Amino acid sequence: MTTFLILGVLVLLIALGLPVAVSLGLTAVGFYVLLGDFRTLAMLPQRMFSATTGFTLLAIPFFILAGNLMNTGGITERIFRFADACVGHVRGGLGQVNVLASLFFSGMSGAAVADAAGLGQVELKAMEDKGYDRDFSAAITAASSTIGPVFPPSIPFVLYSSITGVSVAKLFLAGVVPGVLMALALMAAVWIVAHRTKMPRRDHMDWTEVARSFSGAALSLLAPVIIIAGIFGGMFTPTEAGVAASAYALILAMIVYGEIRLAQLPGILWETLQHTIRVMFVIAAAGFFGWLLIHQRVPNQLVNALLALSDSPAVILAIVVAILLVLGMFLEGIAVIVLTVPLFAPVMDQIGVDPVQFGVIMIMCSMVGLLTPPVGMVLFAVSSIAGLSVGRLSVALLPYLAGLCLVLLAVVAIPGISTWLPNLVLGP
DSSP: HHHHHHHHHHHHHHTTTOOOHHHHHHHHHHHHHHHHHHHHHHTTTHHHHHHHHGGGGGGHHHHHHHHHHHTTTTTEEEEEEEEHHHHHSSHHHHHHHHHHHHHHHHHHHHOOOHHHIIIIHHHHHHHHTTOHHHHHHHHHHHGGGTTTTTTOOOOOHHHHHHHHHHHHHHHHHHTTTHHHHHHHHHHHHHHHHHHHHHHHHHHHHHHHHHHHHHHHHHHHHHHHHHHHHHHHHTTHHHHHHHHHHHHHHHHHHHSSOOOOGGGGGGHHHHHHHHHHHHHHHHHHHHHHHHHHHHTTHHHHHHHHHHHHHHSSSHHHHHHHHHHHHHHHTOHHHHHHHHHHHHHHHHHHHHTOOOOHHHHHHHHHHHHHTTTSSSSSSHHHHHHHHHTTTTTHHHHHHHHHHHHHHHHHHHHHHHHHHHHHHHHHHHHO
C-alpha cells in the first residue's frame, strides 16, 4: 500500500506540471512530515549533497562541455562532411550520412540532446539544401541522435554506474555492439524509406575528395579512439575521460581549427553550467527520494510483487521493460534512471539478469522515451529546430522507432549482445 501511495503522489505531482526534481523532493518531504519523522527529515540537505558528490558524476559536466565545444568549434561540420563523402552517393544518402555522423559524434559528446541540437542543425540544413523532405530529415536526425548515449562514452552510463557501482569501463564497452546495431537498424530503415519514396541521390565523389574530407575530419575522428584507448590503456579513468574529451575538443576548436575565440568561452561555460545544474538538481532530489524508498522498503515490496506475478525471469524482465518504456513517455531520461534504478536493480539481481545488460536495456528504453510524446526532449528539440509540429514529427519517426525497438528486443532476449565485449576485454 505504501509503495502505491508514494508512487501515486509522485505521478500526480508530475502530471500537475511540476518539474521532476521538485516532484521528487516534495513527495519525500511530504511523507516524512505525515509520518512525523522530523529526525530523518533533518537529513535532507546531507542526503541531497551526498547524492551529487560521487567521483563518477564528475564526468557529466565535462562530457556536456565537450559536446558544447564540438558544436561551436566546427568539429561537427567536419565529421558530417567526411560521412557525406563516404555514403552520401547512395539513394537517400544524406539520411545514411546523418546516422553515420551521429555514430562518429557520439564518441565525444555522450548526450542525445547535444547531438540533436548541435549536429542536428548541420544535418537538417544540408538535407534541406539537397531537396530532402523536411519530415524525413527531421525524423532521422532525431532518431540518430539516440545512438550517442548508448555508444561510448555515455553520460547516462556514468549516472547508472554512480547509482549501482557497476564498472563504467564495462558499461562503455557494453554499449559498443548495441550502438552499432542501432546505427545499422536506422540505416536499413532509411534505405527502405528512400527507395519507396524515390529520394534524391548524388554522384560518387572521387577518391581525392574523400581523402580531402577525411584529412579535414581526421583529428575529430581520433577523439573517441584517444578516449577509449586511454581508459583501457590505464592513462586515465572513465571519469577522467570527460576531462580528456573536453581538453581535446578545446585544443581542436581553439588552436587547430581556430573557430572558437577566447571571448566565446564564457558563453560556452555558462551554457554547460546551466545544463549541469539541471541534471544535478534532479540527481540531488532523487537522492533524498531514494532514501525514502529504502526507509519504506519499497524495493523489497516491488521485488515481491513482481515475483508473485510470475516465476519466469523473461516475463518479469518484459514487464520491467514495458514499465520503463511507458515512463519514458512522460519523464526525461535522467529522471527515469535516478527514479527506477534503485527500484528495479534488486529485481534484476533476484532473477539473475546481469547488471551490465540491464544498464544497456535501461539506457535504450530511455532513448526510445526521448523520441515519444508527451515529454520527449529530443522530439521537442528537433521539432523546434525543423519547424515541425510534434505530432507530424512523431508520425515520421515511426519507421525508425520500429528499428530501435527491434534492437532493444534483441538486447533483452540475447544477453551476449551487451555482455560479450566487456567480458572479453575485462573478464566476467
